[in-house]
Amino acid sequence: MAIREYVGAVVLEVDGREVECASYSVTESTGMQPVKTMNRSRRIAGFSTGVATFEITASVPIPVNGDEIDWFNTFDVKMVIYPIRGNGTRTAYTGCVVQEVSPSYEAEGEAKRDIKLFAVDRVVE
Numbered sequence: 778m779a780i781r782e783y784v785g786a787v788v789l790e791v792d793g794r795e796v797e798c799a800s801y802s803v804t805e806s807t808g809m810q811p812v813k814t815m816n817r818s819r820r821i822a823g824f825s826t827g828v829a830t831f832e833i834t835a836s837v838p839i840p841v842n843g844d845e846i847d848w849f850n851t852f853d854v855k856m857v858i859y860p861i862r863g864n865g866t867r868t869a870y871t872g873c874v875v876q877e878v879s880p881s882y883e884a885e886g887e888a889k890r891d892i893k894l895f896a897v898d899r900v901v902e
Contacts, residue, residue: 784865789835790857791846791873799889801835801858803870805899831870831896839880839888848878848892856896872897 789798808827816822833856839845852874859867877893 782864784860786861787858788861790859791851792854794846796835796846797838797840799836799838799887801833803858804832804834806830806832831899833870833873833892833894833896835892835894836881836889837892839890848875848890851875856894857902867902869900869902870896870898871900 789796789801806829808829810825810827811821812823812825814822854873856870856873857867858870859865873894873896875892875894877891879891880888881891882888
């Protein structure tokens with residue numbers, strides 16, 4: 778059996794600008810909803826389609842020199858996440874809008890900003 782390679786570190790790119798990123802997570806929701814009806818079986822009748830949503834949370838270090846994206850006024854950006862080695866697919870989230878920006882500090886680590894965004898669409902390239 779051959780050894781498989783898995784995605785390790787990734788690069789976060791915002792409108793063509795590479796952003797240092799300590800961590801990120803993406804929550805994708807299909808928007809599907811159960812249809813609850815009153816029936817003898819006491820089970821759902823089926824499902825209804827809804828609106829898909831994409832929520833992104835990223836934690837980025839705060840640079841000392843002030844060379845940072847103005848996260849609070851960021852809207853309609855494209856975020857691309859791809860493996861460092863280039864072996865794999867790129868995932869682009871388009872129409873990203875920042876919802877929350879909050880700084881966080883740790884005693885033994887660096888100061889970071891936690892950024893919460895939503896995206897209009899996801900494209901696998």
